[in-house]
Amino acid sequence: MILGLNVPGPYAKHDLANPQSLSSHQITKTGITDLLSSDILWSFVIEMEAFTHVATGCTIIMIKEQFEEELEKAKNDKNRTQGKANPQEKQPKEEILKVPVGPGPYFYISRSNGARLVSIYCQQRGWQRIYDNTREDYALKWCEIKCQETYYHFKEGEQLLYQIPNNGVLTSKIGLLCCPEQEQVMNTISRNPNSNLLKMEEFFPKSFHLDLKNERKAFFALCKDEQLWICKPSCSNQGRGLFLLKNPAAVSTFQDKFHRAEEYLLSKRVLCRAPQARIVQRYIPPLEGKKFDVSSYLLIACTAPHVLFFAQGYVRLTCVKYDAASDDLTAHLTNQYMQEKNSLYSQLKDETIWRTEHFNSYANEKFRKCKGLSKDWDFTVFTERMKQIILQCFLAAKHKLDRKLGYFDLIGCDFLIGESLKVWLLEMNASPALHTNCEVLKDVIPAIVCESLDLALECFNKCLKGHRILPLETLCHFVLLYHEDDADLGQKQPLKLQSGLYKGQYMRPHTHSASLVKVLENSPKKPG
Structure with a gap:
């Protein structure tokens, strides 16, 4: 039997016991794999419409909010492929896919966040915009979404690249501020008698990892009063997937639904990636x-x-x-x-x-x-x-x-x-x-x-x-x-560059630029 999920539209209430009542478009086995790899456990928790369809012992749960979010992302991706501008940031009219004639330097911009401003800045310096993401002769690459291939081909000391590849240790909600290892580093530094650094609890609201069993247990044991808590995914933005826990009763309901979801998945031995990490944080x-x-x-x-x-x-x-x-x-x-x-x-x-x-x-x-x-x-x-x-x-x-x-x-x-x-x-x-x-x-x-x-x-x-x-x-x-x-913080000496090692060649106009990419692509790779 081919696994499938029929999605009701537009999110109307249906007889969930009758699969025939769910009608619209069908999500194939690949789609179900994607659903299983999403945040299944939390679909039991958020108080909103949901629907299920049982097929070969697997219950697939999709939340209205998650589905709307995916639709919105899909529409945005479709708009990009059709050349439509993001409503928040109008695309310049001159953005036509073409190879620049001049000798550079060149810059590449991915997506729309800050694109117009970066483009104006570079053009005022006489730089030319390229639209081919595979080109490696850029002076500046400004990417909203990080791509592993971009960092693999990056030439240190020759180019500028926006976003440190693993900046998530600072910018994900659990990367730095809720990570026990990072907290230990902070506490070690703050114990230095000559240090003016703060303890984490002095500037970061009390938080717990809900994907870690001991943290989850500590949170549920703590929430006995009427304090307000906010639950959010680690790597989302714009308020997506966020909800409030307003009182002990809401926390208790949340705990009960979480445990039932967890037990169900274990009993059915559903194979999927771990759900997206979440934190719950004291509301300020x-x-x-x-x-x-x-x-x-x-x-x-x-x-x-x-x-x-x-x-x-x-x-x-x-x-x-x-x-x-x-x-x-x-x-x-x-x-x-x-x-x-x-x-x-x-x-x-x-x-x-x-x-x-x-x-x-x-x-x-x-x-x-x-x-x-x-x-x-x-x-x-x-x-x-x-x-x-x-x-x-x-x-x-x-x-x-x-x-x-x-x-x-x-x-x-x-x-x-x-x-x-x-x-x-x-x-x-x-x-x-x-x-x-x-x-x-x-x-x-x-x-x-x-x-x-x-x-x-x-x-x-x-x-x-x-x-x-x-x-x-x-x-x-x-x-x-x-x-x-x-800085004099008693740490290792900063990274030193070898004199003359880097030339910043892509920051300067260069001749034969039209064939440079082909030369780079066709040049034999060094062994090892």
């Missing part, structure tokens, strides 16, 4: 009014040696006032993707993003007297705490991060301000959103992208020439956070 309520968070940036401009910068970003707010009892996720999550789902977004779009100057004035007026804040608390105490936390997270992950001359990364860092003005790190994000769909973002994002590229290029060129990195001519909005050559 806002000071008052609307839920908000503060977005800032960590720029790793160079990895050999490490050179880090920090920049203020902007403040994100919800459209509606915070209500702990509300099931509406737009009252709890501030990202633009989620806020667009609120019916008030079209009217309040520009009010959901504040400049940091606006927030500083608000804090001066609203909290300075009643909370005893110093003047300009946002630009002094709060900013210094953000920098301290970001640097500490980097130092804990530094030994794991891949490093080659030419790797650089821009990481988004989201902070919450809780009761008593305590600063919490919510998460760190790879490839942060660089769209400019409101007035504040039209000012903030282009400056961030432009200076990130300026600093990455300047550090790269100085390393090639053997010059000292500091001082930096292009430093403007960012502030230096860490320079490995000048």
Whole structure:
């Protein structure tokens, strides 16, 4: 019997005992394999419509939200293949697949996040855009999605490549902040009497790995009060797959459904990859009014040696006032993707993003007297705490991060301000959103992208020439956070480049560029 799953549309309620009532398109055996490799256990947990169909002893469960998400991804992929622009970032009209005539340097951009801004920056330098992902003669490659092949063909000291390949040790929700090994590193550093570093519980909300049995057990044993918890996948974004646990009864129901799902899969011996890792985290309520968070940036401009910068970003707010009892996720999550789902977004779009100057004035007026804040608390105490936390997270992950001359990364860092003005790190994000769909973002994002590229290029060129990195001519909005050559942390000496080893050849115009790719492709590979 061929396994199959009939998907009802549009998510109507059906008689689940009667497979004939499920009609639409059929998912083949390959599709079922994909479903089994997705987050099956959690389909028992999220309170929303689901449907099942039993075939040869296998129960396939698909959640409405997961199915909608896959449909949305499929539509986006289809739009890309048909040349349609992502609504958040219009594609330039000149994006026609063609081989540039000039001698370069060349740049390649994948997907739409920041594409227009990066393209403008490179073209202003006289660089030419290429559209063939297999070409290896680029000066800069800016990819939203990481590809193993890209890193395999990367030429250290000759090219710039956006995103450190294993930046997940910093940017996945469990990669750094919930990993016992990383926590041990942090605690070791913080025990140094000369260290000003914080303990994790001082800046990161209490969290548990739900894919680890001992952590899961500890969480269920702890949740006996009325505190609010938030459960989310480790590597998702835009609020996908997230839900709230509002009280002990919800946690108990969640625990019961989880155990039943786990036991069922074990009894049926369902063969599949492990479900996507999830964490459950203590929910941090806002000071008052609307839920908000503060977005800032960590720029790793160079990895050999490490050179880090920090920049203020902007403040994100919800459209509606915070209500702990509300099931509406737009009252709890501030990202633009989620806020667009609120019916008030079209009217309040520009009010959901504040400049940091606006927030500083608000804090001066609203909290300075009643909370005893110093003047300009946002630009002094709060900013210094953000920098301290970001640097500490980097130092804990530094030994794991891949490093080659030419790797650089821009990481988004989201902070919450809780009761008593305590600063919490919510998460760190790879490839942060660089769209400019409101007035504040039209000012903030282009400056961030432009200076990130300026600093990455300047550090790269100085390393090639053997010059000292500091001082930096292009430093403007960012502030230096860490320079490995000048750091005195009792760690190993920074990676040193062999003099004359790298030439940065793809950064310069070169002749015979049209045939360069064929030469590279046809050149014999070295043994070993």
